[in-house]
Amino acid sequence: MIPPKDKPTFIEEARRKQIIDAALQTIAEQGYTQTSFAEIAKGLGITKGLIAYHFNGKHDLITSAIHTILNRQGAYIKERVDAQENASDKLRTYVEASVEYIEQNRAHFVALVDLWGSFTSPEEKTAFSETAYDPCRAHLQKIFRIGLEQGEFGGFEPQGISAIIQGGIDGVMLQWVFDPSAVNLKEAGHELAEMFVRRCKK
Amino acid sequence: MIPPKDKPTFIEEARRKQIIDAALQTIAEQGYTQTSFAEIAKGLGITKGLIAYHFNGKHDLITSAIHTILNRQGAYIKERVDAQENASDKLRTYVEASVEYIEQNRAHFVALVDLWGSFTSPEEKTAFSETAYDPCRAHLQKIFRIGLEQGEFGGFEPQGISAIIQGGIDGVMLQWVFDPSAVNLKEAGHELAEMFVRRCKK
Amino acid sequence: MIPPKDKPTFIEEARRKQIIDAALQTIAEQGYTQTSFAEIAKGLGITKGLIAYHFNGKHDLITSAIHTILNRQGAYIKERVDAQENASDKLRTYVEASVEYIEQNRAHFVALVDLWGSFTSPEEKTAFSETAYDPCRAHLQKIFRIGLEQGEFGGFEPQGISAIIQGGIDGVMLQWVFDPSAVNLKEAGHELAEMFVRRCKK
Amino acid sequence: MIPPKDKPTFIEEARRKQIIDAALQTIAEQGYTQTSFAEIAKGLGITKGLIAYHFNGKHDLITSAIHTILNRQGAYIKERVDAQENASDKLRTYVEASVEYIEQNRAHFVALVDLWGSFTSPEEKTAFSETAYDPCRAHLQKIFRIGLEQGEFGGFEPQGISAIIQGGIDGVMLQWVFDPSAVNLKEAGHELAEMFVRRCKK
DNA sequence: AATGAATGAGCATTCATTCAT
DNA sequence: CATGAATGAATGCTCATTCAT
Numbered sequence: 001m002i003p004p005k006d007k008p009t010f011i012e013e014a015r016r017k018q019i020i021d022a023a024l025q026t027i028a029e030q031g032y033t034q035t036s037f038a039e040i041a042k043g044l045g046i047t048k049g050l051i052a053y054h055f056n057g058k059h060d061l062i063t064s065a066i067h068t069i070l071n072r073q074g075a076y077i078k079e080r081v082d083a084q085e086n087a088s089d090k091l092r093t094y095v096e097a098s099v100e101y102i103e104q105n106r107a108h109f110v111a112l113v114d115l116w117g118s119f120t121s122p123e124e125k126t127a128f129s130e131t132a133y134d135p136c137r138a139h140l141q142k143i144f145r146i147g148l149e150q151g152e153f154g155g156f157e158p159q160g161i162s163a164i165i166q167g168g169i170d171g172v173m174l175q176w177v178f179d180p181s182a183v184n185l186k187e188a189g190h191e192l193a194e195m196f197v198r199r200c201k202k
Numbered sequence: 203m204i205p206p207k208d209k210p211t212f213i214e215e216a217r218r219k220q221i222i223d224a225a226l227q228t229i230a231e232q233g234y235t236q237t238s239f240a241e242i243a244k245g246l247g248i249t250k251g252l253i254a255y256h257f258n259g260k261h262d263l264i265t266s267a268i269h270t271i272l273n274r275q276g277a278y279i280k281e282r283v284d285a286q287e288n289a290s291d292k293l294r295t296y297v298e299a300s301v302e303y304i305e306q307n308r309a310h311f312v313a314l315v316d317l318w319g320s321f322t323s324p325e326e327k328t329a330f331s332e333t334a335y336d337p338c339r340a341h342l343q344k345i346f347r348i349g350l351e352q353g354e355f356g357g358f359e360p361q362g363i364s365a366i367i368q369g370g371i372d373g374v375m376l377q378w379v380f381d382p383s384a385v386n387l388k389e390a391g392h393e394l395a396e397m398f399v400r401r402c403k404k
Numbered sequence: 405m406i407p408p409k410d411k412p413t414f415i416e417e418a419r420r421k422q423i424i425d426a427a428l429q430t431i432a433e434q435g436y437t438q439t440s441f442a443e444i445a446k447g448l449g450i451t452k453g454l455i456a457y458h459f460n461g462k463h464d465l466i467t468s469a470i471h472t473i474l475n476r477q478g479a480y481i482k483e484r485v486d487a488q489e490n491a492s493d494k495l496r497t498y499v500e501a502s503v504e505y506i507e508q509n510r511a512h513f514v515a516l517v518d519l520w521g522s523f524t525s526p527e528e529k530t531a532f533s534e535t536a537y538d539p540c541r542a543h544l545q546k547i548f549r550i551g552l553e554q555g556e557f558g559g560f561e562p563q564g565i566s567a568i569i570q571g572g573i574d575g576v577m578l579q580w581v582f583d584p585s586a587v588n589l590k591e592a593g594h595e596l597a598e599m600f601v602r603r604c605k606k
Numbered sequence: 607m608i609p610p611k612d613k614p615t616f617i618e619e620a621r622r623k624q625i626i627d628a629a630l631q632t633i634a635e636q637g638y639t640q641t642s643f644a645e646i647a648k649g650l651g652i653t654k655g656l657i658a659y660h661f662n663g664k665h666d667l668i669t670s671a672i673h674t675i676l677n678r679q680g681a682y683i684k685e686r687v688d689a690q691e692n693a694s695d696k697l698r699t700y701v702e703a704s705v706e707y708i709e710q711n712r713a714h715f716v717a718l719v720d721l722w723g724s725f726t727s728p729e730e731k732t733a734f735s736e737t738a739y740d741p742c743r744a745h746l747q748k749i750f751r752i753g754l755e756q757g758e759f760g761g762f763e764p765q766g767i768s769a770i771i772q773g774g775i776d777g778v779m780l781q782w783v784f785d786p787s788a789v790n791l792k793e794a795g796h797e798l799a800e801m802f803v804r805r806c807k808k
Numbered sequence: 809a810a811t812g813a814a815t816g817a818g819c820a821t822t823c824a825t826t827c828a829t
Numbered sequence: 830c831a832t833g834a835a836t837g838a839a840t841g842c843t844c845a846t847t848c849a850t
Contacts, residue, residue, distance in 0.1 A: 046832090048833095137384075160386060163377055163385045168373055169369075170372075170373035172369035174318075178328065178335065199397055213812090251843085451810070462845065568801075571779075575777030578780075579735065582732065592769060595770055615834095656834080658821060663820075
C-alpha cells in the first residue's frame, strides 16, 4: 500500500502558501462572499481545479488562511515581547506590537473580519475561539504571571483582564478596518498600552 | 403631484419587522452565508417571494436588520445614560448598558459579527462605519464634553478615547460571541467602566 | 343567472384603452421582455392587480395591443386610399400612407417588432398572420381588382404581388425600427410606390 | 506575458456550436421567451450549468446564435453571387439565394424573428442593425457599383435601393415565417429579383 | 372598480466539487 | 501536478396571477 499521507512535498507547501496569500488578498479586496475558487485562481494564473486539489474543500482553505494570519501575528508579537525584560514592558510591547502588525498588514485584517462570519455552528465558533483567542489570552496571562511573581503587578484578576486587553486591541482594529481614517491606530495602541500598564501595576 | 413615497401600511411595517427578526434569528443560528431568503421564509411559514416583495433585495434586508440592531441598542443605552446626572456616571452607564444589552440579545450580536462580512467594497465599509460607529463615538464625545465643561473630566483627547472605549466594548463582545464561556461579560463591563472613568477623571 | 358578459361599461373601455397605450409605450421603451404588469402599472399610477382585472391575462393584453396598432393603421390607410379615384393612385397611396403612419407612430412599430416574438406556437403564428397580414393583402388585392376591371392594371398575379408589396413596406419599416438613421423612410416609401405602380400597370 | 485569450479548444468550439444549434431549435419551436437554459439543456441531455460554463450569460448565447445564422446565410449568398459574371446576374442571384437559404433553414428564421425582440435598448438595436443589415446593404451596394462601372446599371440611388431590396426580402420572409402557406417564397423571390433588376438597369 | 398582500413557479447565474486526461 | 469539462444544488430575484377587502 501507499503510505497514507506523509510529509508534504516542497512544491505542495509552496503552492498552499501561494494560494493562501492569494486568497487573503482577494478576500480583502472583494469580500469573502465574492471570493470564489475561480476568483482566487484567476489572480494566480492557475485553475480552480488546482485549488481543490491542494485543499480539502473551501473550509480547509479558509481555516488555513486564518491560521496563517494568526501564526504570523503571534510570531511577530512573541519575538518582540520576549526581548523585553520586565512585565510592564512586555505588556506594553504586546499591545503595541499587536497594533503595529495590524497596521502593516491591513489586508490580512480586512480579510479576517470578513472571515469571522464563516464559522456558522457553535462548534466552529468555539473552535475558532480556541485557536484565535486562547493563545492570545494565555500569552497575556503569562506576562501577568511574570509581573505578579516579580511583585511588579497586582490587584487584578488575570483571566478577566486578559480578555479586556485583547478586546481593546481587536475593537480598535475593527473600527480601523471599516474606516482607516476614523481611528489613529498607533496612538490608540499607545493609549491602550499605557492604560493597561497603569491598571496592572500595583 | 402625487407624493413619491406613501407612508407604509400597518401590515407592511409588521411584516418587515417580522421578517427582519426571523432573518436575525436565522443568521445567528446558521450564519450569514447559509441564510437565504428560502431559509428565512421557511422558518416563518411564508414564501420567499414575499420577502422579495417587502424588501428591495437582500442588501435592503440585511441593511435594515443591522439598523434594527443598532437602533434598538442605541435607544436602550441612551435612555439609561440620560437618566444619569454627572459625566462619570454617564460614562459608566454607557459602558455597562452597552454590555447589558449585548448580554440580553446574544443572537443579535452573533448575527452582527456575521454581517460585518457582508460589506464588500470600501464604500460599503465606510458607510457601515458611519452608521454604526460614528453615532457611538459621537455619543461618547458628548459625555466627555459634559464632563469637561463641569470640570469633572480632563487630560485626554476625546476623539481618540471614544474609539478606544467603543473598541473595548466591541472587542470583549466579539470574544463572547465566539465563546460565551470564555468571557464574563458583566464583569468585563464593570472593569472596563471603572478603568475608563478613572482614565477620564482629572 | 347573471348575464354572461354584456356590453362593457364606458369606464371599462376607457381603462382598457389607457392600459393598452401605456403597454405599447413601455414595450417600445423597454422591450417586451422587460415589460411586466408592474412596469406598465407604474407608468400609469395604478396597481398591477388592476391590469389583471381588466385583461384576461398577459396574452389578452398583448393581443389587444397588437389589434389596436393594426386597426389604427388600417383605418388610416383605408381613409386615404378610398379618397383616390383610380387604381394606380390607390396603390401609390396605400404604400405611402402605410409608411407615413409608421413614421408618425414610431413607438407602435418598435413595440410591434418586439411583439412578433410573443407568438410561440404555430397556431398563434397563423392566427397572427390572419389578423395582421390577411386584411392587408386583401386590401391590396381589392385595389388590384379595381385596376384590372378598369383595364388599368395587368400582367401579374395578384396574390403573389400583394405579399411582395406588403413585404416591401414591412421590411423597410423593420430596418428603420432598428436604426432610424439607416433608412430614409419617406423616400423609400416613394420609391416602393413608384416601383410597384409601374410593375402593375399594363 | 501570457496571451490574454488562448485559442479555444476543439471541444470548446464543438460544444458552443452544439448549444447554439439547440438554442435555435428551441427558440424556433417554443419561442424566445419560453427558451430557458434549462429547456435548451434538456433537449441536449446536458445540464444548464454547462451552458453557463461555455457562454458568458444569455446575452452571449443569443448574440452568438444570431451571428451564426447571419454568417451562414451571408456565406451562402456570397458564394453564389461571386460565381456570377455581370451585375444583373449578381443582383438576381443575391435575391434568389437569400430566399433559397431562408426556405432551406426555416427554423433559423423563425428563431430570428423571435430574437428581434431581444434587443431592448436603442443601443442594442443599433448594434444589431450594424451587424445584421449593414453588411447586407454593403454587399448590395458593391453589386451596384460593379453594375454602374460597367454601364449596366444606372438611374437610381444605391443607398436607398439597397435598403428597399433587403427590405423586400425580409418582409416576404416575415410573412412566410408566420404562415408558410400564405406566401410562395420561391415565386416571390423570382418576382422580387426581376423587379429589382429591371429597376436598376438603365 | 380598485388595491395590495401573497403565491409559486420559473429564471439566469454562481460555485464548490469531481474526475478523466 | 495540473487542467478544463462537467455537474448539480443553491441563490436572489421576477412576475403573472389570485384574492380578500
